[in-house]
Amino acid sequence: MKIDSVILHRLRMELVSPFVTSYGAYTDRETIIVQAIDSDGHVGWGECVAFATPWYTEETVQGAWHMLQQFIIPPLLQQEIKHPHELTQLWSGIKRNAMAKAAVEMAVWDAYAKRQNKPLYQLIGGTRHEIKVGVAIGLQPTIDHYYELIDHYLEQGYERIKVKIKPGQDLSLVAALRERYPQLPLMADANSAYTLEQTEELKQLDPYNLMMIEQPLAADDMIDHAQLQQNLQTPICLDESILHAEDVRKAIQLGSCKVVNVKLGRVGGWNEALRIHQLCRYHHVPLWCGGMLETGIGRAHNMALATLPGFTIPGDISASSRYWQRDIITPEVTVDQGSVRLPDQPGIGYEVDEQYAESLTLDKLVMR
Template sequence: MQIVSYKIQQFSFKLKHSYRFADAIYRDRPINIIALKDDLGNVGLGEVEAFEFPNYIDETQRQCVFSITSRIMPLLGSKAYDTPFEFARFINSTNAPYMARAAVEMAIWDLFAKRNGVSVQKLMMLAVGDNSATKSAVNVGVAIGIKDSASDVIKSIQTELDQGYTRIKLKVNRNYTVKMLTEIRTKFPDILMMIDCNSQFHLRDKSFFQNIDGLDFAMIEQPLGKKDFIDHAKLQAQINTPICLDENIFNSEDVWKVINRHSAGFINMKLARVGGIANALALSALAVNHGLQVWCGGMLETGIGRAYNLALASLDYYRFPGDISASDRYYQQDIIKSEFEIKNGKIAVPQSIGLGVELNDHAQKKFAELDWIKI
């Protein structure tokens, strides 16, 4: 397969409600969508999932777009690719930001799926040697941003449960007390629930985690530093609740650190953070084969990124409900025609050829304003 041209278009979304985690509050979400055209005229879509500012990891939308246009795309058209894994080896060699690599690599998988007459979901399954029937839907959960009181959190949880979500993740910072979390858990004792700290705590706060150890949270996500594995291991040895790592997992070296140091029991796998689908599949296999559990995290994606997440979350590696919300949860309008809806705690996985979603009229018009850039 030869890539002949591309377009990249930025969309700006206003969130229905401000979303707060760690030390950041999001009211707007800029996202760049990239379209690649191959030598047969097929078009594949990918999504730059970095945030506007480096609050989550040290990558931004602007940095990723610059890397795509100045580093990745000029090299992309210099050779043909027979498999998406061959392309993944190339794009990893560029040393571009992980989320820039992922955006282009997603579009490549869309193209390979279309050229072979299968869905992206099926192509992922075949890539890991799974010839079974595809799953039509996957269990999903939802993340609730930081609130000012237990009563506010309880109201938000009830709202999400009424919408059909069956797994709840609570964003937590240092203002959340043991009493507050106990009150929340007492109100919903049987709901599958976890907390996400986004690196807001230190090992000296271990008593906080020991005191919530009996609240039956499924996991505690990223309690300590973004680059730490040692202190996470020390904390994990002193609590029964599994730790999940997110912000510090980028490559196989990081997964091996978790395995060898017993730093966690779960890994939140995000396609964008690890540089794309091929890397996510490899890291998932490595983690699961060494006793870790993986699940699919979310990044306030559009329907493009959400479709890739659903395909990933449908693989047998993934048994825990991912952060994959319905299309209408964050934005007034998505950029795809048929939006994703939650039914009985599940969202349907696109089954048609390629990614299985199409840009809506507004998004198509925005792309039509751009000329294809030859490479």
């Protein structure tokens, strides 16, 4: 296949409600949508999940736009590609910038699946056409706000709840939630809010039977995570620490975690995500798919990822209405009895509402 053109769309979408982490509150989501068109007219879609500010990783929307325009897309255009796996080598001279690379790689994989007339999830080896899903809840001002949200999501059928924690909003929160929901599959996400010096604090969460504590320490604290895991009964899940399969190998060897979160954008796209999946399956390390406040395009790719057999924990793949009054795909993603069913159409299986997306567009660039 040859990619004749790539169109970048920078959008801003208002969130239904603010999403609050230990780093701050977000009321809207700026994102880059990538549209790749091959020589036979197949259109693939991808999404760059970098944020407007570098709170999650060093990548930002503005920086990704520059990298896409100047370095990542030019070598792809008019390049003969037999399989999307070849993109890894094509971009081997470009260090890091995983989210920018992933956005284009997603679009190429989508176009490739459409060329093969197969759903993307089947093409990558997915074994389920329906996946169990969970939902993430940002920091809330009162415990009653948590109760209200969790009751609402449980009524919708979500099978697993993740709450954000930080020092001062951790033990009392988890204790209150566990008292009200004694059997609820519950996990906590710290977004690197702790240090090894707070081990005793984190150990106090052990009695509450959490599924995991996600990324308690800094992204580059692989050794400290290993030391922390030795002192915790609760499994540690690594998120920001895992940028590629080599990080997974080191984490397993060191004992830094017992669970791995995979986000396509964070690891650089499908090729690296598939390597991580293979490695974790070999070592019997459970996986789950994280979310990055994606539009329906990124969400559809996440859904395909979560069909792989190693993804045994419900991921953060909520309905479109969880974040958006109106999504940019049709039909929108819906949750039924705690599950999402994947469409049978080729590629990601959803149509992009290009007219609506255009109304949200801040900037657009066509590259040929």
